[in-house]
Amino acid sequence: xxxxxxxxxxxxxxxxxxxxxxxxxxxxxxxxxxxxxxxxxxxxxxxxxxxxxxxxxxxxxxxxxxxxxxxxxxxxxxxxxxxxxxxxxxxxxxxxxxxxxxxxxxxxxxxxxxxxxxx
Amino acid sequence: xxxxxxxxxxxxxxxxxxxxxxxxxxxxxxxxxxxxxxxxxxxxxxxxxxxxxxxxxxxxxxxxxxxxxxxxxxxxxxxxxxxxxxxxxxxxxxxxxxxxxxxxxxxxxxxxxxxxxxxxxxxxxxxxxxxxxxxxxxxxxxxxxxxxxxxxxxxxxxxxxxxxxxxxxxxxxxxxxxxxxxxxxxxxxxxxxxxxxxxxxxxxxxxxxxxxxxxxxxxxxxxxxxxxxxxxxxxxxxxxxxxxxxxxxxxxxxxxxxxxxxxxxxxxxxxxxxxxxxxxxxxxxxxxxxxxxxxxxxxxxxxxxxxxxxxxxxxxxxxxxxxxxxxxxxxxxxxxxxxxxxxxxxxxxxxxxxxxxxxxxxxxxxxxxxxxxxxxxxxxxxxxxxxxxxxxxxxxxxxxxxxxxxxxxxxxxxxxxx
Numbered sequence: 179x180x181x182x183x184x185x186x187x188x189x190x191x192x193x194x195x196x197x198x199x200x201x202x203x204x205x206x207x208x209x210x211x212x213x214x215x216x217x218x219x220x221x222x223x224x225x226x227x228x229x230x231x232x233x234x235x236x237x238x239x240x241x242x243x244x245x246x247x248x249x250x251x252x253x254x255x256x257x258x259x260x261x262x263x264x265x266x267x268x269x270x271x272x273x274x275x276x277x278x279x280x281x282x283x284x285x286x287x288x289x290x291x292x293x294x295x296x297x
Numbered sequence: 298x299x300x301x302x303x304x305x306x307x308x309x310x311x312x313x314x315x316x317x318x319x320x321x322x323x324x325x326x327x328x329x330x331x332x333x334x335x336x337x338x339x340x341x342x343x344x345x346x347x348x349x350x351x352x353x354x355x356x357x358x359x360x361x362x363x364x365x366x367x368x369x370x371x372x373x374x375x376x377x378x379x380x381x382x383x384x385x386x387x388x389x390x391x392x393x394x395x396x397x398x399x400x401x402x403x404x405x406x407x408x409x410x411x412x413x414x415x416x417x418x419x420x421x422x423x424x425x426x427x428x429x430x431x432x433x434x435x436x437x438x439x440x441x442x443x444x445x446x447x448x449x450x451x452x453x454x455x456x457x458x459x460x461x462x463x464x465x466x467x468x469x470x471x472x473x474x475x476x477x478x479x480x481x482x483x484x485x486x487x488x489x490x491x492x493x494x495x496x497x498x499x500x501x502x503x504x505x506x507x508x509x510x511x512x513x514x515x516x517x518x519x520x521x522x523x524x525x526x527x528x529x530x531x532x533x534x535x536x537x538x539x540x541x542x543x544x545x546x547x548x549x550x551x552x553x554x555x556x557x558x559x560x561x562x563x564x565x566x567x568x569x570x571x572x573x574x575x576x577x578x579x580x581x582x583x584x585x586x587x588x589x590x591x592x593x594x595x596x597x598x599x600x601x602x603x604x605x606x607x608x609x610x611x612x613x614x615x616x617x618x619x620x621x622x623x624x625x626x627x628x629x630x631x632x633x634x635x636x637x638x639x640x641x642x643x644x645x646x647x648x649x650x651x652x653x654x655x656x657x658x659x660x661x662x663x664x665x666x667x668x669x670x671x672x673x674x675x676x677x678x679x680x681x682x683x684x685x686x687x688x689x690x691x692x693x694x695x696x697x698x699x700x701x702x703x704x705x706x707x708x709x710x711x712x713x714x715x
Contacts, residue, residue, distance in 0.1 A: 184495035188351050189599060190687060191491030198647045212683065229496065230347045232359050232390055233472070241335060246345040246361045255500070262472045276365045294345065295338075295361035296368075 179203075187215040194220050223256055228252035233265040235280060237297060240272035246294040247280050253287050260285040272297055301642045303329040303377070305614050307394055308384050308559065311339020313591020315367040318376045318470035320611035321410070321680050326618065328376045329404060331394060333383045336369065338364030339414060341600065342436070346465050352601035360363045363600060379404075382411025387563035390586055408614040411563075411574070412607060413556040415592040423457070423551050427513040432520030436462040436550040439470070440541045442692050449473060455523050456480040461489035461598075462686070463550025468497035472550075477503050478542055481525055483532060486662070488550075489599075490688050511547065512539070516667035529635040553596045562588055570638055571595040577627050577643040578614030578653050580606065585622070588614050594646040595640040595656060598690045602656060606640075612650065623647040625705060633671075633712035635659050637687070646705040653700060655693045659685045659713055667714045668693050673707045685713055 179200055185192040194216060197206040201237045208220035222228060231249040253261055261284045268281060281291040307318045310332035318330040336342060341349070344360030351357060354366070371378075382396040408424070409677060417435040425433075432451055442448045454475050456463045459482040471477045480498060485508050487494055498505050502705040506525070509661040513524040519591050527538035555573035564581035568575040573594045590607035597603045616622055623645035632639045638658040655670065662684065668691055669679040678699045685691055693711070703709065 186492040186496045187357075189348070189490050189492065191495075193491070194551045229500070230357070232345045232347055234447065236447065242445055244445055244446065246342070246359060247345060248345075248359045248362065259472065275370060279505045284481065295342070295365050 179275055181224075183220060185211060185216045185219050187213075187219050192216050193269050194226055196220050198224055227255040229258055231258055231261045231291065232294070233262045235265050235268040235270060237270050237272055237274065240274075240297040242297060245270060245274060245280070245297050247291050248294045249284065250290045253285070253289055255287040257287050261287070261291075265291070272289070299399055301329060301402060301404045303327050303404065303406045304618060305329070305408050305410060306331060307410045308392070308406050309333075309339065309412035309414060309593075310337045310378075310380075311412065312341055312364065312600050312603045313414065313593065313607040314339070314410070315364070315371060315493050316616075317410045317412055317590045317611040319367060319370055319374060320608040321615055322374045322376045324612070324615045326615055329379060330371075330376050331379045331381060331382050331384055331392070331404070333381075335381050335400070337368045337378075337380075341435075343440050343462040344465075345444050346379075349600050352599060353604060355525040360600075367604075375404035377451055378509050384559060387559060389585070390584075396696060404413045407618045408588065409563075410607070411560055411587065411589045411593050412591050413559060413593050415553040415555050417462075417549070418552045418554060420523055420549060423549070425457075425511055427524075428515065428516055430503070430516035430518060430520045432516070432545050433514060433547045434549065436460070436466045436548050439466050439546075441549050442493050443469060443473060449475060451475060453478060453544040454546040454548055455511065455525075455542055455544045456548045456550060457554070458482065458550035459488040459494075459505060459507075460550040460552065461493050463487050463548065464493040464497040466548060466550070467502060467503050471501045471503060474586070475546070477501075478544060479504040479506055479629050481506045481509045483486055483528060484508070486687070487531070488688060510534075515541075520547055520559065523547055534677070553592070555593050555596065557593075560589070560593065565589075568642055570632055570642055571640055575643065576641045577623075577645055577649070578641050578648045578707070579616065579623065579645075580610035580641065581613055581617065581622070585613075586617055588617075589679075595638060597656065598688065602690060602692070605654065606656070609654070611649075615702065616649065621649055623649070628703075628705070631708055631710045632656070632657070635661060635663060635685070635713035636711055637713060639647070644703065644709055646703055648700065651697055653695045655695075655711060657691050657693070657711060659687055659691065661687045662713055663713060665715070669697070669712050669714050671712065672703060677709070679714075
């Protein structure tokens with residue numbers, strides 16, 4: 179089966195034409211990518227799509243009341259909403275350094291969420 | 298009144314100001330960085346999404362992570378920092394500023410780098426009729442409420458304009474539980490990058506309505522709804538296509554313009570092409586010794602280019618202080634075929650930098666083109682480009698060798714050639 183995707187690996191946004199197995203839906207091949215990142219994106223997007231999670235958590239004792247956070251690696255796309263919701267109940271105490279682990283194993287993905295800045 | 302003497306004063310500590318201050322300091326100059334807020338990093342601190350830094354760091358960082366890389370270096374440098382300090386005026390290269398701690402300050406630099414960034418266009422700059430209720434705000438304001446201050450500014454949102462910030466806030470609002478009813482775009486094409494349509498709208502089934510605009514808002518105290526209408530190819534409303542949508546938040550993502558208030562006070566000429574100051578190849582304005590960096594000079598698409606342009610401006614300022622500033626009559630650089638906006642718009646042939654980047658935006662999408670810098674009939678530099686789109690900046694970088702081909706007589710032109 180043929181489907182169209184847009185690569186999100188860089189701002190260029192290549193339009194990808196992807197061939198997948200009729201029966202299993204598994205990735206076979208891709209056209210339209212300008213670089214290697216495009217082909218690995220297409221394969222991942224078809225077989226097990228994933229996205230980075232960015233959100234904020236509450237922080238006490240800093241000049242701001244919210245601390246930006248980011249997942250260390252991309253999460254399975256289906257876990258994203260649950261992960262962002264989980265951030266709402268977290269409050270940390272200042273000082274925090276960029277890269278500090280804010281939440282471990284978010285939404286059962288085994289992936290940690292880290293501080294995106296020092297505050 | 299306290300008087301500060303310094304080599305280079307940089308105004309604004311966003312991505313442009315940070316990069317300019319670091320570069321000037323690295324080149325041995327005494328730098329004073331002046332910032333209105335109590336925080337470094339500017340707008341990056343509220344841009345918590347990822348996708349920054351691919352060009353400079355080969356990584357997709359979030360806004361605060363990108364800023365942190367510069368802030369760490371700044372802390373290790375000998376740049377002096379004036380936080381909470383608002384510049385009021387620049388006159389004869391003397392800066393008047395005010396801060397709660399110091400009162401009125403006078404800063405006397407040898408050169409100035411303007412790095413105040415850009416502003417969002419507001420409701421008063423687009424044609425929307427009706428009442429003036431609360432709940433109508435720019436995408437950047439919504440971003441500030443949610444990401445910095447921890448408030449949700451509404452429950453049911455309509456977005457006008459399909460710029461990148463509008464689409465990114467559509468996703469952000471959706472993930473925080475605000476119902477996003479749709480993104481409406483006056484033009485027949487999406488304003489922002491294709492990847493943001495994919496990862497911000499399609500991922501969450503947020504509808505995108507092209508050739509459709511918000512005509513009117515309703516509500517006395519608080520926004521109660523908006524009237525959308527389809528438009529024809531001349532952007533005129535098509536009668537009978539009106540639809541009323543109940544919502545309590547209208548998010549405007551209707552474009553950015555360089556912040557020119559201080560630049561005007563300083564007496565620099567504003568370019569009708571970029572809407573920012575007229576700049577030469579060294580990023581110097583029409584006032585000798587005053588330079589511009591980042592989105593104050595032209596609205597960039599990538600923060601990486603903002604940082605690059607700021608370093609170029611810093612090097613220009615350093616050369617100016619060292620008496621190496623070019624003094625030839627500037628040649629105009631003309632925006633040619635399918636070039637909507639261009640930086641720089643002037644070039645001096647006695648420029649001594651190692652290389653020079655031109656940044657341009659196109660009017661319309663075209664495929665398989667050449668980006669060409671010409672002087673009369675002669676081609677100075679030309680490169681192939683698979684596709685050009687209005688949402689993406691095109692760059693053309695000239696080496697020292699390329700620059701020697703430029704002669705002192707004829708204006709330069711940049712064209713997108715099919």
